Amino acid sequence: MTLPIFSASDDPGPSFAELLARVRPQPALPDGAPPLTITHGTTVLGVKYADGVVMAGDRRATSGNLIAHKTMEKVFPADRYSGVAIAGAAGPAVEMVKLFQLQLEHYEKVEGQVLSLEGKANQLSSMVRSHLPAAMQGMAVVPIFAGYDLRREVGRLFSYDVTGGRYEELDHIASGSGSLHAGTVVKLGFRDDLTRDAAIDLVVSALYQAADADSATGGPDLIRGIFPVVATITTEGYTRVDDGELRTRVEALVAGGGAR
Amino acid sequence: MSMPFYVAPEQVMKDRADYARKGIARGRSAVAILYRDGILIAAENTSGTLRKVSEIYDRIAFAGVGKYNEFDQLRIAGVRHADLKGYSYSREDVDARSLANAYAQMLGQIFTHEMKPMEVEILVAEVGATSADDQIFHIVYDGSVVDEERFSVIGGDAEAIAARLEEAFQPGLETAGALRAAVGALAGPDRALAPTDLEVAVLSRQNGRRAFRRIEDAELATLLPGV
Numbered sequence: 001m002t003l004p005i006f007s008a009s010d011d012p013g014p015s016f017a018e019l020l021a022r023v024r025p026q027p028a029l030p031d032g033a034p035p036l037t038i039t040h041g042t043t044v045l046g047v048k049y050a051d052g053v054v055m056a057g058d059r060r061a062t063s064g065n066l067i068a069h070k071t072m073e074k075v076f077p078a079d080r081y082s083g084v085a086i087a088g089a090a091g092p093a094v095e096m097v098k099l100f101q102l103q104l105e106h107y108e109k110v111e112g113q114v115l116s117l118e119g120k121a122n123q124l125s126s127m128v129r130s131h132l133p134a135a136m137q138g139m140a141v142v143p144i145f146a147g148y149d150l151r152r153e154v155g156r157l158f159s160y161d162v163t164g165g166r167y168e169e170l171d172h173i174a175s176g177s178g179s180l181h182a183g184t185v186v187k188l189g190f191r192d193d194l195t196r197d198a199a200i201d202l203v204v205s206a207l208y209q210a211a212d213a214d215s216a217t218g219g220p221d222l223i224r225g226i227f228p229v230v231a232t233i234t235t236e237g238y239t240r241v242d243d244g245e246l247r248t249r250v251e252a253l254v255a256g257g258g259a260r
Numbered sequence: 261m262s263m264p265f266y267v268a269p270e271q272v273m274k275d276r277a278d279y280a281r282k283g284i285a286r287g288r289s290a291v292a293i294l295y296r297d298g299i300l301i302a303a304e305n306t307s308g309t310l311r312k313v314s315e316i317y318d319r320i321a322f323a324g325v326g327k328y329n330e331f332d333q334l335r336i337a338g339v340r341h342a343d344l345k346g347y348s349y350s351r352e353d354v355d356a357r358s359l360a361n362a363y364a365q366m367l368g369q370i371f372t373h374e375m376k377p378m379e380v381e382i383l384v385a386e387v388g389a390t391s392a393d394d395q396i397f398h399i400v401y402d403g404s405v406v407d408e409e410r411f412s413v414i415g416g417d418a419e420a421i422a423a424r425l426e427e428a429f430q431p432g433l434e435t436a437g438a439l440r441a442a443v444g445a446l447a448g449p450d451r452a453l454a455p456t457d458l459e460v461a462v463l464s465r466q467n468g469r470r471a472f473r474r475i476e477d478a479e480l481a482t483l484l485p486g487v
Contacts, residue, residue: 003337003362004344019340020347102347109315109339 016106017099017127029133037064038139041074041093043178043210043217044085046146047186048171049199052155052234053146055083056203058178058211059226060218061090070218075229077238079104082120082147083231087176089139096127096141103127117149121158121166129164144175148233155233178210178217185209200230200241204249205258220250276377280401283379284326289415289446290383291425292323292396292408295438297464298387298471299394302442305459313461315472317342317354319387321463325415326380326401334363334382356386360397360405368403377401381414387463387471391432413445421445435462436483439475443484455480 004023012018020026044057057074060067068090075085076097084100086093103123108114115123124145131141145158159173160166171190174183185206194202204220207228211219220227227246232239290303290312301323303312312331313323316338324331338359346354363382371377384397396408406412410429413422428441439460447453460475467473475483 003334003366004340005333005337005366016343016347019344023344098347102343106339106343109343110336112311112314 014107014110016103017130019106020099029137039063039068039090040088040177040216041072041090042087042176043182043207043214044074044087044144044175045179045182045186045203045206046085046144046157046169046173047190047194047199047203048155048157049194049196051196052148052232053157054196054199054203054230054232055085055144055146056207056228056230057085058207058218058228060211060216062216065215067218070221070224071226073229075231076101077231078120078124078145078147079108079114080237081150081233082117082145083233083238084124084143084145085175086141086143087179088141089134092131092134092139093141093143096131096143100124100127116151117147117156120147121145121156121168124158125160125164125166127164128160128162132163135162142175144173146173146233148235148237150235153235174206176217178207178214181213182206182210182217196232200232200245201249201253203230204228204246205253208250208253208258220246222247222250222254276371277402280326280371280377280379284381284401285416287325287327287415289413289417289421290323290325291411291413291421291442291446292383292385293411293425293429293433293438293442294391294394294396294431295433295435295462296391297435297462297466298391299385299396299463300435300438300442301383301385301461301463302439302446303459304446304453304457306457308456311459313459313474315461315470316359316384317346318351318469319463319471320354320356320359321385321461321472323383323385323414324380325382327378330378331380331382334366334378334380337366338363338384356384356395356397360384360399363399364403364405366403367399367401371402383412383414385463387465389465411442417448420448424448435475439483455484458484 012022039061041061046055055075059071061069061072078084140162149156157169157173159169172186189202211217227243230241288304292299292301301313305312314335316322322335342354378401382399386395388394396412398406398408398412411425425445443453462473463471
């Protein structure tokens, strides 16, 4: 590989997506809906709490009526102080996350400073919008974005639609096939300034109920040791909650009758 | 029609090399030195915003001296090269050696074919899993590459600084010790450098995926007491 050098008028600036388009133009999508079944990931959540935000996602990916993967991850760190969770066509969604992570890091390195949280949310918006042609063919990707805004000292949540529309939410968001059920549980259990414990219990319970009512959402699996991906984002940055802690919380939920 | 004067190729190359060296000698120097946790890079730089030392990739850092716009162009090209390579293959496949070669190709090409050589000297450093795997590549304006052991100096006063660093260097120094050796060598016997005159960063094995971290302000002042 030679060094990518551009003339001043053609320089892609700090954008990795622009750079990629210069060096390797993407192939056009075929016309019409794909004749194949595409793997889909489902149900992700974001909830604000006292120290920041908590994000969570179930682990199931489906392909038509088959369960394609039992341990898919849908919640990812975007950078140190933000996370992104995805619902929709799994392949393009994971690729979008990879590009988004790179985009933020690339900007930081080229420009020598980190994008504002608002800037990151807008970047994701333009990535979702540029994915619209694929979404029209049944490969929609609908992410949620959450982060700790170091300038305003507050956790923030953003939801998106397939056209790249970006909406900041005040308390909580959910996306994916089980979002109706999970969202309702969160809505009923939400209070201002939840503690970390209460916020994690709330999202675990919401995903449990979504899995109960939506076949495309996977519940916690105590036998195989598969638990939702849960992460907190605070002044300490993005931290994934470990499986041991989640097992204890799921067991408490089942024992306390909250899993009926 | 007038005939151009004949100039011997040796003379052309010598003129270009002198030109580049003069440009580099006008700026201040930078050093990279191996220490216990990885590689420490210190540069004399009074600006807090125009950087000489930067992050390229997870385990790779860049330092440049000479003409700012030229080495900054190289730095950005390096970030792009590394990010594209990591995206196409895997993060593990991005290494300093291939980046140093790409820089050398480009600098060599410009030195022989363009009107003006680049007035820069750069370092590409990579921290490895153990200190035996740490690497420092020193690349000069004409495209020559040197794979350095222990430490490397770039800039105008390189020989004198390297001689001082030779005396101060010890394997396995702590951060503070390596910093004192590097700054002492940069300053020389007749002057002292304050933290505000310095730009310092480390590539440390202790930092997780992204090994690069700047040492600034209060932390730098604590590590350099009595200056």
